[in-house]
Amino acid sequence: xxxxxxxxxxxxxxxxxxxxxxxxxxxxxxxxxxxxxxxxxxxxxxxxxxxxxxxxxxxxxxxxxxxxxxxxxxxxxxxxxxxxxxxxxxxxxxxxxxxxxxxxxxxxxxxxxxxxxxxxxxxxxxxxxxxxxxxxxxxxxxxxxxxxxxxxxxxxxxxxxxxxxxxxxxxxxxxxxxxxxxxxxxxxxxxxxxxxxxxxxxxxxxxxxxxxxxxxxxxxxxxxxxxxxxxxxxxxxxxxxxxxxxxxxxxxxxxxxxxxxxxxxxxxxxxxxxxxxxxxxxxxxxxxxxxxxxxxxxxxxxxxxxxxxxxxxxxxxxxxxxxxxxxxxxxxxxxxxxxxxxxxxxxxxxxxxxxxxxxxxxxxxxxxxxxxxxxxxxxxxxxxxxxxxxxxxxxxxxxxxxxxxxxxxxxxxxxxxxxxxxxxxxxxxxxxxxxxxxxxxxxxxxxxxxxxxxxxxxxxxxxxxxxxxxxxxxxxxxxxxxxxxxxxxxxxxxxxxxxxxxxxxxxxxxxxxxxxxxxxxxxxxxxxxxxxxxxxxxxxxxxxxxxxxxxxxxxxxxxxxxxxxxxxxxxxxxxxxxxxxxxxxxxxxxxxxxxxxxxxxxxxxxxxxxxxxxxxxxxxxxxxxxxxxxxxxxxxxxxxxxxxxxxxxxxxxxxxxxxxxxxxxxxxxxxxxxxxxxxxxxxxxxxxxxxxxxxxxxxxxxxxxxxxxxxxxxxxxxxxxxxxxxxxxxxxxxxxxxxxxxxxxxxxxxxx
Amino acid sequence: xxxxxxxxxxxxxxxxxxxxxxxxxxxxxxxxxxxxxxxxxxxxxxxxxxxxxxxxxxxxxxxxxxxxxxxxxxxxxxxxxxxxxxxxxxxxxxxxxxxxxxxxxxxxxxxxxxxxxxxxxxxxxxxxxxxxxxxxxxxxxxxxxxxxxxxxxxxxxxxxxxxxxxxxxx
Numbered sequence: 001x002x003x004x005x006x007x008x009x010x011x012x013x014x015x016x017x018x019x020x021x022x023x024x025x026x027x028x029x030x031x032x033x034x035x036x037x038x039x040x041x042x043x044x045x046x047x048x049x050x051x052x053x054x055x056x057x058x059x060x061x062x063x064x065x066x067x068x069x070x071x072x073x074x075x076x077x078x079x080x081x082x083x084x085x086x087x088x089x090x091x092x093x094x095x096x097x098x099x100x101x102x103x104x105x106x107x108x109x110x111x112x113x114x115x116x117x118x119x120x121x122x123x124x125x126x127x128x129x130x131x132x133x134x135x136x137x138x139x140x141x142x143x144x145x146x147x148x149x150x151x152x153x154x155x156x157x158x159x160x161x162x163x164x165x166x167x168x169x170x171x172x173x174x175x176x177x178x179x180x181x182x183x184x185x186x187x188x189x190x191x192x193x194x195x196x197x198x199x200x201x202x203x204x205x206x207x208x209x210x211x212x213x214x215x216x217x218x219x220x221x222x223x224x225x226x227x228x229x230x231x232x233x234x235x236x237x238x239x240x241x242x243x244x245x246x247x248x249x250x251x252x253x254x255x256x257x258x259x260x261x262x263x264x265x266x267x268x269x270x271x272x273x274x275x276x277x278x279x280x281x282x283x284x285x286x287x288x289x290x291x292x293x294x295x296x297x298x299x300x301x302x303x304x305x306x307x308x309x310x311x312x313x314x315x316x317x318x319x320x321x322x323x324x325x326x327x328x329x330x331x332x333x334x335x336x337x338x339x340x341x342x343x344x345x346x347x348x349x350x351x352x353x354x355x356x357x358x359x360x361x362x363x364x365x366x367x368x369x370x371x372x373x374x375x376x377x378x379x380x381x382x383x384x385x386x387x388x389x390x391x392x393x394x395x396x397x398x399x400x401x402x403x404x405x406x407x408x409x410x411x412x413x414x415x416x417x418x419x420x421x422x423x424x425x426x427x428x429x430x431x432x433x434x435x436x437x438x439x440x441x442x443x444x445x446x447x448x449x450x451x452x453x454x455x456x457x458x459x460x461x462x463x464x465x466x467x468x469x470x471x472x473x474x475x476x477x478x479x480x481x482x483x484x485x486x487x488x489x490x491x492x493x494x495x496x497x498x499x500x501x502x503x504x505x506x507x508x509x510x511x512x513x514x515x516x517x518x519x520x521x522x523x524x525x526x527x528x529x530x531x532x533x534x535x536x537x538x539x540x541x542x543x544x545x546x547x548x549x550x551x552x553x554x555x556x557x558x559x560x561x562x563x564x565x566x567x568x569x570x571x572x573x574x575x576x577x578x579x580x581x582x583x584x585x586x587x588x589x590x591x592x593x594x595x596x597x598x599x600x601x602x603x604x605x606x607x608x609x610x611x612x613x614x615x616x617x618x619x620x621x622x623x624x625x626x627x628x629x630x631x632x633x634x635x636x637x638x639x640x641x642x643x644x645x646x647x648x649x650x651x652x653x654x655x656x657x658x659x660x661x662x663x664x665x666x667x668x669x670x671x672x673x674x675x676x677x678x679x680x681x682x683x684x685x686x687x688x689x690x691x692x693x694x695x696x697x698x699x700x701x702x703x704x705x706x707x708x709x710x711x712x713x714x715x716x717x718x719x720x721x722x723x724x725x726x727x728x729x730x731x732x733x734x735x736x737x738x739x740x741x742x743x744x745x746x747x748x749x750x751x752x
Numbered sequence: 753x754x755x756x757x758x759x760x761x762x763x764x765x766x767x768x769x770x771x772x773x774x775x776x777x778x779x780x781x782x783x784x785x786x787x788x789x790x791x792x793x794x795x796x797x798x799x800x801x802x803x804x805x806x807x808x809x810x811x812x813x814x815x816x817x818x819x820x821x822x823x824x825x826x827x828x829x830x831x832x833x834x835x836x837x838x839x840x841x842x843x844x845x846x847x848x849x850x851x852x853x854x855x856x857x858x859x860x861x862x863x864x865x866x867x868x869x870x871x872x873x874x875x876x877x878x879x880x881x882x883x884x885x886x887x888x889x890x891x892x893x894x895x896x897x898x899x900x901x902x903x904x905x906x907x908x909x910x911x912x913x914x915x916x917x918x919x920x921x922x
Contacts, residue, residue: 006847014852015840015859017786017826024785180887182790182798182853232788232853233887266791477851477888648847648893655890656850682795682885690878690891 006648008482009501010230010475019230022186022202023263030188030259031060032104033252035268036097036114041125041675042138042341043089043118048097052113058106062114063098063252070218073140074247076208076240080140081307081344083216083244089118090138091306092676093272093343098248100256104263123341123675127280127301130340138306138339147304148312148337150319152604154391155330157286157295164286164294166370172283172359173741176303176670177276177663178679179348180687183232185273186263187246189253192225196507197253199226201246204238204476205514210506212243213250221506224250228504234476235660236347236516240309241273267680274309274346275670277302277337279318279355287367291378295330296391298322300356302345304337309346311337313450317352320449320608323391324360325403325442326382331391333604341675347516349657353443353721354664358742361439361725365732375420375729376411379440380404384612393605396612398595400703402640403614407440409699410616410638414438419620426736426751431625433751435734438618439726443718444609446519446594453594455512455523457531459488460502461539461586463579465572467494469531470502472512473524478716479649480520486645487525487710491532493557498572510591518613518714523592525645526709531590542584543575595707611707613718614640617658619726620694623734628746630666630731632694635723639698642705642713650715654698657719663688665724666743754819758782759828760916765815774810774818775799778825786826786856790885797884800857801825802914807864807883824914826856829863831915838910839863842901843894850888857884862898866912871902 013019038046050062065072065086075081085094097114101107124130124138130145138145161167187201203209206226214221226246231238245262252260264272279302286295300318304311315335322333368378384390386401411417416436424433447453457471469488475481481501489496502508512523539561540554547554547563547570555562562569570578579586599606620633637654644650667686671678679685704711724742732738735751754765758778769777775792778784778801787810790798794812801810802824829837836844839862849855858881865872865880872880877898878891886894905912 006845008844008847008849010852011844011849012836014849014855015843016830016836017784017856019852020785021788021853023789182796182851182885182887183788184790230852232790233851235887263789266793266796477853479850649850652847652850652889652893655892656888657890659890660887681791681793683793687885687887688890689883689885690881690895693891695874696890696892 007486007496007646008479009485021183021230021232022188022200025188025200025229027188027190027259030261031100031102031252031256032107033098033100033249033260033262034107034111035095036099036111037094037271038089038096038116038118040089040118040120041092041123042121044087044121045119046085046087046089046096047117049115050097053099053110056106056110056113058101058103059110060100060102061256067255068216068251071215074212074215075308076310077312078141078308081240081309083212083247091341091343095272098252100252100260125340125342125675127303127338127340130338138341139308145339146336147308147339148315150316150335150604152319152322152331152333152391154393154605157297157330157332160295160330161286165289166287166367167284168363168366169284170363171740172281174279174355174358175742176278177348177668178270178670178685179235179237180685181233181235181237184264184266184269185238185242185245187249188259188261189249190259191253191257195223197224197250199224199246199250200229201242202231202238203242203246204234204474206474206504206506207511208239208514209243209246213247216247217251217254224506226506228474231476235349236351237273239347239514270680270685271677274344276348277304277311277314277345281355281359283359283363285363287371289371291367291371291373291381293326293328293382296323296328298333300335302337303342304339305342305344306339307344309344311345314347314352316450318356319604320392320444321353322356324357325384325440327384327388328391342672343677349660349717350720351517351717353441354661354724357439357441357722358725358728361722362728365729366738379407383440384442392608394607399611399705399707402701402703403440403442406614406638406640406701407616409701410438410618410636413697413699414618414634414636416618423733425733432622433625433734434622435730436618436620437726437728437730437733438616439722439729440616441718441722442612442614443721445522445611445613445713446609447517448609449597449599449606453513453523454591455527456510456589456591457527458509459531459535459588461576463576465498465576467499468502469499469528470504470509471524471527472509473520474504474515476515478520478653479646480515480524483521483645484524484528487528488532491529492536493559494572495559518716518718521645521712521714522708523594525712527590527592529709530592531588534590535588538588539575539586542579542582543570546570546578592709611705611713613713615718615722617723617726619723619730621727621730621734623731623746625751626748628748628751630746632662634694635696637696637698637719638701639715639718640701640703641715642708643702643711644700645710645712647700650700651698653715654719655696657716658696658723659688659693661720661723662693664742665727669743756818756820757822759824765819770816772815774801774813774815777815778810784825784827788853788856790853797857797861798854800860800884802860802864805864805867807861826859828916829859829914831918837915838905839866839901842897842904846893846897846900848889848893848897854884854886858886858894862901863914866902870906870912874899
């Protein structure tokens with residue numbers, strides 16, 4: 001009865017246009033607020049003249065840093081990101097003032113009259129400039145533009161290279177990417193009778209939003225109640241900046257004692273919000289004549305932009321996964337994040353792995369060609385297997401290591417072996433060149449050694465037999481609420497109709513961390529199961545007598561509660577009433593703590609993640625010889641996600657992740673000449689359309705994971721992290737040309 | 753007085769509203785929040801509505817030009833009794849919904865396609881939805897949904913017309 005595998009609790013609201021996103025939420029008497037940017041990339045001695053703006057019709061107030069009672073800056077790791085700039089502009093996206101008016105149009109008109117002056121500085125826009133020891137130090141903390149350095153010291157690669165049959169030394173480059181959620185940032189804050197400010201915002205993490213807001217206003221966390229509403233996508237991108245949008249409305253609501261709304265245009269969203277880190281990767285990889293990877297040296301540089309955000313965590317994942325899905329005995333890697341005056345970079349789906357996979361998965365194909373080995377053979381030889389040790393020294397023995405199984409399934413489904421032989425390799429009779437390519441990956445689930453990892457759920461039974469559930473995981477559109485409901489329905493053996501997901505707020509449920517790192521399903525559903533088991537135990541204890549059995553014999557299935565024999569059963573309505581009569585609250589609280597992980601910062605060794613998702617994606621494409629245009633023909637993706645709770649949504653995550661990876665591979669790039677972003681809307685920042693994508697087939701591999709109480713791991717990020725190198729490999733197999741940077745653009749002259 | 757048909761009902765438009773975009777007019781004057789603002793430059797399709805049977809970007813469409821015309825928004829797709837249109841049902845059944853922000857525009861673009869071509873191929877569906885961006889789904893389940901809707905309406909002999917218009921004639 002609970003096998004509605006495409007169930008979504010928000011489907012009707014969304015398909016009927018009734019779902020309320022932040023800009024659809026209105027309170028009478030709300031003021032409208034807009035941000036003011038200054039056309040500086042780097043500057044000091046900021047001066048703001050609001051006089052003309054304040055005289056503009058409808059303008060109520062202009063807020064600047066001087067109005068901030070708490071800290072003007074905040075951040076998840078360093079508190080360096082200006083919610084409002086006080087004195088120093090470090091990037092073109094910095095907000096210097098906020099203009100409030102009765103209508104949005106009036107606010108926009110007044111904002112244009114705010115005069116900003118400052119002393120410009122020469123912006124540092126490349127990693128190389130910023131790393132110059134004499135360069136101006138950009139961050140407000142520390143004394144260097146090198147803001148992160150992660151090292152991995154696993155074995156000793158240096159002496160190995162001499163004995164290698166093949167040593168590849170290659171450079172790769174990845175670009176700045178926008179998350180491009182379809183809904184731009186928006187928030188409305190409302191002062192409540194008791195002094196609490198309620199916040200309804202388009203944000204990925206209510207708890208993170210609350211931290212930003214409390215710091216900005218200098219008030220306790222409990223003064224703010226951040227509500228979950230429909231969110232039009234996040235993909236990692238609605239944390240810091242979206243939290244700031246909320247925090248700014250909260251400040252204005254506090255100072256003006258009225259509801260305040262701020263809704264971003266696409267241009268503001270792209271200008272201000274953080275992006276995916278562009279990387280420069282240098283790899284030296286030594287292979288034996290059989291194709292065994294003997295040694296790897298890697299130096300990886302990430303542009304962190306003007307503020308730190310989560311750069312240390314993004315680059316940490318790049319470090320832990322620097323050799324892709326391969327076991328290598330000798331690895332030295334150094335991963336740096338460097339501050340520049342570019343728009344800052346932070347979380348985006350994939351989080352440091354798409355960049356390293358782009359390099360590693362091409363290196364494997366390059367080595368295969370040079371050594372005369374099949375691309376599948378070289379992968380099979382080196383990939384992690386049951387009982388392997390990863391490059392961080394972690395023994396993979398606590399779950400099924402299924403990479404080979406996953407790769408085999410994808411290879412079989414797409415017909416890789418035969419099609420690989422048919423690739424054009426630069427020569428064809430017709431107008432097009434044909435190629436097939438694949439890539440494999442493994443991905444540590446959840447936060448790993450990045451942070452404290454636990455999650456809470458609450459089950460609140462009602463005396464009429466209906467049941468409310470909530471968890472600390474946040475619905476961003478991915479379907480997390482529906483996953484929790486499906487898991488709970490199965491565990492309690494009840495009809496889904498009996499269950500409702502309670503709209504979350506930061507004041508209802510304990511802070512369960514952020515909904516990131518593909519941790520929603522594994523952490524959230526595990527916590528729901530813990531709460532559900534406590535709930536059942538409570539019920540069993542109080543119902544056993546009525547059911548003429550011992551508490552341990554009480555069973556929950558077919559939407560009823562049963563004793564040992566089928567003669568004794570209670571409906572949920574009867575059962576809940578019985579609890580009421582016994583004066584017992586049918587309520588349970590469950591916390592799931594992630595299994596232990598470990599990390600040694602000096603060596604980059606440890607049990608980085610408590611489990612891994614295994615993935616393979618393959619793509620067929622053709623290249624028009626005259627235009628150089630790449631047309632994708634077919635994509636097959638396989639992922640071992642442990643267990644699929646909602647099959648349609650799992651496949652939807654695969655398709656969507658692949659689409660974002662295709663965008664990265666072939667079309668997307670934030671351009672920022674002189675530090676000013678020029679790709680501010682979808683005319684210049686092109687994301688894949690229906691006609692840019694081929695049919696995509698998803699293969700769900702299910703080796704239940706013992707580290708997850710439901711057996712499920714997750715799919716959000718694995719889906720995105722490997723199609724780009726698969727495309728690059730297919731482009732090589734079609735054209736004979738290797739592309740080491742993205743987006744891949746083929747000049748037809750290069751094909752001749 | 754300026755008039756137009758909105759989801760099957762005749763409405764009057766104030767002169768002062770004629771210079772607004774339909775996006776703002778529908779959201780701010782008629783509280784039709786299913787019309788979504790994704791880019792305000794006619795690039796993403798989130799604000800798609802139907803004007804005299806054609807899919808239009810409401811963010812670039814002045815109210816002035818809509819006078820005398822018939823408009824359908826997502827709120828007009830369902831039947832007066834609240835049952836959803838077969839296209840909407842297919843979006844739910846095919847798992848085509850994630851964040852939902854593009855969904856109203858997608859449903860309406862699909863509606864216009866199926867009005868003109870009740871049995872489209874997948875390739876034709878892709879072409880018809882080319883102007884509507886989605887960042888969540890990779891479009892696969894959306895195309896499945898449109899294909900499913902076409903099949904169901906064909907097999908069950910259901911009219912394609914928006915629910916609000918069918919309710920009116922019934």
